[in-house]
Amino acid sequence: MSEQQKATPVNPPTATATWFGSWFDSPYYHILYKDRNYNEAQLFMDNLTQYLNLPEKAKVLDLACGKGRHSIYLNQLGYNVLGADLSENSIAQASQHTNAQLQFKVHDMRQPFDEKFDAIFNLFTSFGYFENEQDNLTTLQAIRASLTDTGFAVIDFMNVTKVLQTLVPEETKTVDGIDFNLKRYLKDGYIYKEIHFTDQGQEFHYTEKVKALTLADFETLMEQAGIYLLDLFGDYKLKKFYQNQSDRLIMLFK
Known part of the structure; x- marks a missing residue:
């Protein structure tokens, strides 16, 4: 659960950092999660685009x-891609790869786009971290409004049931000489990860936070948003979803 966020440095350089912006924009976010599996991500995209038979x-x-x-x-x-994210720092880095068929922009996912897409992918549990739960429905409505009539959307979310069964309450990860002390727990329907560490004599405390949305929760939200759930997968090889066993909850809808 590395994609959700609420962040407050103990000694922040400014007092204006927002909960949804400061952790993603922090260099420590990218340090802690630098070992993500890029081959797995590419395999997922191969399988997904072939399954959807995108033109x-x-x-x-x-x-x-x-x-x-x-x-x-x-x-x-070979696709014409727009990457959108709320983090200005992430978009600045991504934009180094811009070309005629690959663009990036800073965008709030709660807002629909001025153009429509053949496919919309929301990947790696990048959903459910808003303070206001109504924003989850607003986001789905924005996705629906940004799809073409024949377009498909995919949300790749954690499988909350398995996450809660295997939650590691406390651990320490050392990356680039920094000891990240991690604490995980469920509270008020959200899964939290508190991150404490010290770097160059300064203490930091960030808190990742994501709504513990189950398949039933998504089905309710999708019905309210006028979205039709077409298929479910339980991992990046697009195997069948099993509530107590699957690593992921991958939902295909239109």
Whole structure:
């Protein structure tokens, strides 16, 4: 659960950092999660685009794209890709890879786009971290409004049931000489990860936070948003979803 966020440095350089912006924009976010599996991400994109049978040069939106690892690979597969994210720092880094068929922009996922897409991908649990739960429905409505009539959308979310069964309450990860002390717990329907560490004599405390949305929760939200759930997968190889066993909850809808 590395994609959700609420962040407050103990000694912040400014007092104006927002909960949804400061952790993603922090260099420590990218340090802690530097060992993500890029081969697995590419395998997922291969399997997904083949399953959807997207036409050549289809318009694809990578919603909450981070530094653009999925966007860049989707573009290499031949698609016309827009990567969008709320983090200005992430978009600045991703934009180094811009070309005629690959663009990036700062965008709030709660807002629909001025253009429509053949496919919209929201990947790696980049959903459910808003303080106001109504924003989850607003986001789904924005996705619906940004799809073409024949377009598909995919949300790749954690499987909350398995996450809660296997939650590690406390651990320490050392990356680039920094000891990240991690604490995880469920509270008020949200899964939290508190991150404490010290770097160059300064203490930091960030808190990732994501709504513990189950398949039933998504089904309710999708019905309210006028979205039709077409298929479910339980991992990046697109195997069947099993509530107590699958690592992921991957939902295909239109």
